[in-house]
Amino acid sequence: MEFATVGWLLLWGTVVGLDLATVGQVMVARPFVAAAVAGWIVGDVQTGLIVGVILELFALEVLPFGAARYPDYGVGAVAAVATAAGAPGHFGIGIGVAVGLIIAYLGEIAIQLVRQRTAMDVQRRREAIDSGDVTTIHRTHLRGIRRDAQRSLGLAGLGLLMATVVRVAAPFTLRGAVLLTAVAVGVGLGTTFVSGLRIGRHARGGWVWFVTGLLAGVTWVVVR
Amino acid sequence: MKRGMLAAAARLFVFQASMNPERLQGLGMASAVEPLLRDLKGGPAGPAHRAAMGRAAGFFNTHPYLAGLAVGAVAKAEHQGLPAHQVDRLRTALKGPLGSLGDRLIWAGTLPATAAIGLILVTLTHPLVAVAAFLLLFNAVHVTLRLWGLQAGWRAGVKVAEALRHPVLQAGLRAVAPVAALAIGMAIPVVAEWLMAGFGTTVRWGTAGVALATVAVTRWLTPTMGAARLGILALTVTLILGWLR
Numbered sequence: 001m002e003f004a005t006v007g008w009l010l011l012w013g014t015v016v017g018l019d020l021a022t023v024g025q026v027m028v029a030r031p032f033v034a035a036a037v038a039g040w041i042v043g044d045v046q047t048g049l050i051v052g053v054i055l056e057l058f059a060l061e062v063l064p065f066g067a068a069r070y071p072d073y074g075v076g077a078v079a080a081v082a083t084a085a086g087a088p089g090h091f092g093i094g095i096g097v098a099v100g101l102i103i104a105y106l107g108e109i110a111i112q113l114v115r116q117r118t119a120m121d122v123q124r125r126r127e128a129i130d131s132g133d134v135t136t137i138h139r140t141h142l143r144g145i146r147r148d149a150q151r152s153l154g155l156a157g158l159g160l161l162m163a164t165v166v167r168v169a170a171p172f173t174l175r176g177a178v179l180l181t182a183v184a185v186g187v188g189l190g191t192t193f194v195s196g197l198r199i200g201r202h203a204r205g206g207w208v209w210f211v212t213g214l215l216a217g218v219t220w221v222v223v224r
Numbered sequence: 225m226k227r228g229m230l231a232a233a234a235r236l237f238v239f240q241a242s243m244n245p246e247r248l249q250g251l252g253m254a255s256a257v258e259p260l261l262r263d264l265k266g267g268p269a270g271p272a273h274r275a276a277m278g279r280a281a282g283f284f285n286t287h288p289y290l291a292g293l294a295v296g297a298v299a300k301a302e303h304q305g306l307p308a309h310q311v312d313r314l315r316t317a318l319k320g321p322l323g324s325l326g327d328r329l330i331w332a333g334t335l336p337a338t339a340a341i342g343l344i345l346v347t348l349t350h351p352l353v354a355v356a357a358f359l360l361l362f363n364a365v366h367v368t369l370r371l372w373g374l375q376a377g378w379r380a381g382v383k384v385a386e387a388l389r390h391p392v393l394q395a396g397l398r399a400v401a402p403v404a405a406l407a408i409g410m411a412i413p414v415v416a417e418w419l420m421a422g423f424g425t426t427v428r429w430g431t432a433g434v435a436l437a438t439v440a441v442t443r444w445l446t447p448t449m450g451a452a453r454l455g456i457l458a459l460t461v462t463l464i465l466g467w468l469r
Contacts (some may be wrong), residue, residue, distance in 0.1 A: 132277035144242035190438025203401030213409020
């Protein structure tokens with residue numbers, strides 16, 4: 001991978017990491033968005049999209065109610081694309097998704113660490129904050145962005161490192177790569193099914209809507 | 225438009241920057257409300273401004289997209305000179321309802337609905353069109369909600385609960401969960417077909433088997449495990465079983 005490509009991936013990884021909760025939340029951190037752009041950066045949009053769609057199936061499970069903990073699928077998607085891109089056919093998809101999931105999970109842990117650091121920062125400045133000192137409040141708030149940017153950049157860097165190691169060292173056979181992809185897709189579809197049922201619970205007769213959607217989808221696939 | 229409204233609106237987009245276990249979004253609340261408090265009696269350096277900022281920076285947690293309603297309402301309450309305990313009570317009273325409304329409207333509704341529509345579009349159109357359509361659809365709701373919330377909160381003040389009864393909001397709330405369930409249901413077979421396009425029958429049946437096993441595991445055996453950890457476990461087991469050699 002060229003130096004400039006690595007730079008752009010790190011930048012994009014930082015942007016999507018920040019978008020998860022800290023800045024904007026305009027959903028560029030959704031895996032299929034993050035992965036499509038990462039695919040475009042590495043010159044393999046199709047692989048990026050396949051990896052992103054599989055990770056999106058996993059991400060649909062997340063309902064970030066209240067102060068819930070959830071994986072950072074956006075940075076995970078960038079790492080997944082870096083792993084899978086350029087491999088022939090479906091060769092890199094399954095292992096790319098595996099790397100993406102690991103990075104997403106590490107991102108979840110890293111977010112907790114960042115928030116604990118922010119809590120310590122707030123505790124140190126408790127008196128000034130409680131007295132309404134605008135400068136202290138504002139600076140403490142903005143340091144949260146810097147901390148999360150560092151987390152996202154570090155996570156993206158780790159993801160690219162993992163991608164490089166996996167691409168060089170993983171002993172692939174076509175059979176193994178296909179199996180890994182099938183398991184990744186299967187688990188993704190299964191969790192999406194459960195998510196559909198869970199989301200259906202929020203509506204009156206929600207499961208009817210879900211089953212109607214399933215039937216419509218099956219009909220669409222058969223007819224098309 | 226009230227002075228400081230644009231700055232407050234911009235700060236709503238970094239509302240969770242200093243999220244932490246102690247005060248959750250407290251500092252985000254203070255940061256967003258600050259531009260609206262600058263013209264309190266005594267100005268930005270006055271005691272009224274400092275006292276209001278100190279109150280605003282306390283524990284607060286709600287849905288980030290609807291936080292504007294709380295920001296606007298609290299700013300209005302401070303301008304109306306309400307006693308400190310009433311402002312605190314207003315903040316406390318708003319957390320739950322706004323959080324609950326936002327969770328149902330966005331996290332369990334608009335987001336899964338638009339993401340599922342995006343996934344379906346990926347299989348039908350140019351990928352970048354699908355991505356752009358998802359971002360436009362979702363953010364049309366997201367940005368409107370943030371900006372409307374701030375204005376509505378400022379207009380309503382302590383009567384902000386009335387803003388939550390806005391007919392468009394209520395209609396959206398009724399419609400969005402069925403749409404999300406329908407879209408996700410439809411996305412599953414469409415996306416499965418798209419992802420499995422290059423594979424033979426055996427692999428397809430195998431994938432369906434893994435999907436069924438996942439439903440069983442996540443729904444009945446380990447409902448709190450989470451998809452990411454389950455995925456890592458499944459893929460690790462697959463690797464360890466030596467299938468890659």
